[in-house]
Amino acid sequence: MKTAPFAKLLAPLLGLALLAGCNKSEDPAKPAAASPPSSYLETIKARDKLIVGVFTDKPPFGFVDESGRYVGFDTDIGRRFAKDLLGDENKVEFVAVEPASRIPFLQSDKVDLILANMTVTPERKEAVDFTNPNLRVAVQAIVADGSPVQKLDDLADKTIIVTTGTTADIWLTKTHPDWKLLKFEKNTESLAALANGRGDAYAQDNLILFSWAKQNPGYRVLPQLLGDEAPIAPAVKKGNTELRDWVNTELAKLGEEKFLLKLYDQYVRKELSDDTKPESVIVEGGKWQG
Amino acid sequence: MSFDTAFMLSTLPAFFKAVGVTLQVGAIAIATSLLVALLNATILVLRTPYLWRLVKGYVELARNTPLLIQLFFVYFALPSLGVKVSGFAAAIITLTFMGGAYLTEVLRAGVEAVPRAQLESGRSIGLSEGQLLRHVILPQAGILSLPALFANFVFLLKETTVVSAVAVPEILYTTKNYIALYYKTYEMLAVLTLLCVLIFLPLSLLLRYLERRLQHGQFGH
Numbered sequence: 001m002k003t004a005p006f007a008k009l010l011a012p013l014l015g016l017a018l019l020a021g022c023n024k025s026e027d028p029a030k031p032a033a034a035s036p037p038s039s040y041l042e043t044i045k046a047r048d049k050l051i052v053g054v055f056t057d058k059p060p061f062g063f064v065d066e067s068g069r070y071v072g073f074d075t076d077i078g079r080r081f082a083k084d085l086l087g088d089e090n091k092v093e094f095v096a097v098e099p100a101s102r103i104p105f106l107q108s109d110k111v112d113l114i115l116a117n118m119t120v121t122p123e124r125k126e127a128v129d130f131t132n133p134n135l136r137v138a139v140q141a142i143v144a145d146g147s148p149v150q151k152l153d154d155l156a157d158k159t160i161i162v163t164t165g166t167t168a169d170i171w172l173t174k175t176h177p178d179w180k181l182l183k184f185e186k187n188t189e190s191l192a193a194l195a196n197g198r199g200d201a202y203a204q205d206n207l208i209l210f211s212w213a214k215q216n217p218g219y220r221v222l223p224q225l226l227g228d229e230a231p232i233a234p235a236v237k238k239g240n241t242e243l244r245d246w247v248n249t250e251l252a253k254l255g256e257e258k259f260l261l262k263l264y265d266q267y268v269r270k271e272l273s274d275d276t277k278p279e280s281v282i283v284e285g286g287k288w289q290g
Numbered sequence: 291m292s293f294d295t296a297f298m299l300s301t302l303p304a305f306f307k308a309v310g311v312t313l314q315v316g317a318i319a320i321a322t323s324l325l326v327a328l329l330n331a332t333i334l335v336l337r338t339p340y341l342w343r344l345v346k347g348y349v350e351l352a353r354n355t356p357l358l359i360q361l362f363f364v365y366f367a368l369p370s371l372g373v374k375v376s377g378f379a380a381a382i383i384t385l386t387f388m389g390g391a392y393l394t395e396v397l398r399a400g401v402e403a404v405p406r407a408q409l410e411s412g413r414s415i416g417l418s419e420g421q422l423l424r425h426v427i428l429p430q431a432g433i434l435s436l437p438a439l440f441a442n443f444v445f446l447l448k449e450t451t452v453v454s455a456v457a458v459p460e461i462l463y464t465t466k467n468y469i470a471l472y473y474k475t476y477e478m479l480a481v482l483t484l485l486c487v488l489i490f491l492p493l494s495l496l497l498r499y500l501e502r503r504l505q506h507g508q509f510g511h
Contacts, residue, residue: 100470107475127473165470173471182377182457183467189366189455196369 040242041085044112050085052078053097053111057188058208060267061117070094073267074115077134077234080259081113084250098185100165103127106237113243114235117205119167121230128238131247132286133231134260139168140206141222142213147200152224155179158200163190168203171227194219207281211271231288248286255285298477301468305481308464309489315381315460316447322382323389323446330390331397335427345394352391357452360384365456381453389446396442400435401427433505440497444490461485 044050054075055062062072075094082092095111102114106128119137120130141160143149149158156179162169164183172181182199184190191212194202202209203226213219236243254260260282268281330345352360365380375383404427412426454463465482469475 100466103473104469104475107473123472164466170471183463184457185455185466192366193457196366196374198369198374 040112040240041246044243045086048086049091049093050078050082050113051093051095051111052081053095053102053105053114053116054078055098055116055187056096057186058117060211060271061207062115070096071267073135073263074117076263076267077254077260078113078115080254081247081250084253085246098165099163099169099187100185102165102235106235109237112236113247117232118235119205119230119232121167121170123170124235128235129240129244130233130235131244132251133233133283133288134251134286135207135232135281136229136283136288137167137205137207137232138229139171139203139226140209140224141168141201141203141226142194142209142219143201143222144197145218145220149200149222152222152226155201159198161190161193161199161202163187163204166204167230168205168226172203175227207268207272210273214271214273231283251286255287258284260284293480294474294477297472297474298481301464301478301481304464304468305461305485308459308461309485311458312447312450312460312489315378315385315450315453315458318382319385319389319450320443320446322386323393326386326390327393327397330394331401334394334398335401335423349391349394352387353395357384357388357449358455360387361452361456377453377456377458380456381450381458385446385449385453388449389442392442392445393439396435396438397431399438400431403434404430436501436504440501443497444494447493448486448490 052075054070054072056064056070058072060072061074062070063075065071078092078094079089083089095105097105097111097114097116099116102116102118103124105111106114114128117135117137118124118130120133124130141152141155149155156176159180159182160172161182161184162172164185169181169183172179182193184193187204187208190202190204193199195216201222206221206225209221213221234247236247261278261284264278264282269276269278272281330349333341333345336342361380361384364375364384365377368374408426408430409422412422417425450460451462454460454466457463461482465478468478
């Protein structure tokens with residue numbers, strides 16, 4: 001009698017453990033069974049819908065326009081993928097993700113593909129499979145104009161805002177574990193916290209900072225980079241080589257028609273200073289040159 | 291992906307701290323909510339002019355707005371009106387705002403549940419209103435409120451996970467942090483679930499035991 005409530009509460013936990021186990025046995029089986037009927041692309045075609053995880057609060061990459069539509073540099077690439085895979089750019093279902101939920105959404109099969117400005121890092125490569133890159137990025141920090149902070153090391157005894165699970169979060173946590181970080185789930189929450197003065201700086205992908213600083217005067221971006229410049233790439237679930245290869249072929253094809261440059265002109269160019277070269281932001285055709 | 295138990299163990303010191311924060315936020319919020327509720331319930335029972343309407347309005351407002359929205363309002367919106375409090379303070383303020391309202395209702399219901407015959411009997415043997423309150427109403431109302439009161443304590447403690455949204459380093463914040471840094475989704479959710487069981491289950495059992503002990507004296511046994 002007494003153990004009954006214990007057993008009830010432990011059941012979901014056990015289920016969780018079992019799920020984790022299931023995943024293990026399924027994963028290697030998928031690429032092995034590459035025969036057409038059970039292939040991943042066939043699954044998408046049978047469903048007649050590509051499910052893509054995108055950002056909804058990170059202009060110009062993924063955001064919501066005045067009419068409530070999901071748009072942006074990344075989001076529109078997703079539409080194009082749907083058009084080329086299923087023949088209609090509307091055969092795509094967008095799922096809103098946050099930086100920290102991108103990989104869990106892939107791991108739990110909630111989405112086919114993540115197109116949410118995800119920087120390629122060694123740790124993430126362990127968890128998911130990246131396709132060839134579509135953007136390049138570096139992490140920088142933004143501070144108020146009046147702040148005494150001039151260089152990165154001045155932040156050692158300050159509070160730095162980051163968005164959970166971003167490259168900035170990971171780099172700061174691992175490189176400077178003793179620095180004080182204030183972490184929020186959403187980019188917009190972090191920016192609100194910066195505007196409210198809850199931290200001395202906000203570390204984030206520099207394109208987002210440049211774009212925000214252009215619209216919100218009174219802030220400056222520190223020139224120093226946090227870590228190296230890195231590629232940003234779409235990602236698929238670990239082991240899904242079929243979809244990864246399809247995306248790579250697709251990116252190469254889109255490179256020939258300079259598709260990314262078109263999206264850059266449409267969304268990104270106006271957000272950045274006039275002397276920014278498109279090649280310093282986008283990676284056309286998936287060809288990374290470090 | 292295998293279940294990385296070594297990784298789970300390596301996170302335990304951080305989770306130990308996080309449990310401390312959860313219990314701290316929970317304990318403070320329960321205490322302040324109870325204070326607010328005692329004050330409010332007294333106003334309601336005594337029908338203090340004007341004030342009791344104010345209390346009614348507060349209870350409705352607090353119970354009909356989601357905690358997360360109250361939290362975001364205090365943390366992100368109030369600074370533009372010049373009121374800036376820390377994440378921890380925002381957590382206590384909003385949990386008290388919500389918890390106070392729920393506990394007010396619990397105490398009020400407890401007072402109303404005291405049988406009218408008890409009041410009439412009290413009056414018939416010549417007790418004054420003050421004596422009636424002290425010796426007849428409050429002891430019984432307290433006992434009658436206990437089950438709902440304790441259930442709300444556990445509820446409030448569980449609600450503390452919401453405050454992870456304003457960067458209070460409690461158990462959910464710590465879990466999400468590790469998932470974001472190392473992508474050990476299953477492991478960290480398992481640790482979180484286990485911690486919740488370890489925190490909430492003994493508390494529930496303890497409160498149920500207390501409830502049984504305290505209610506033993508009910509109705510003249």
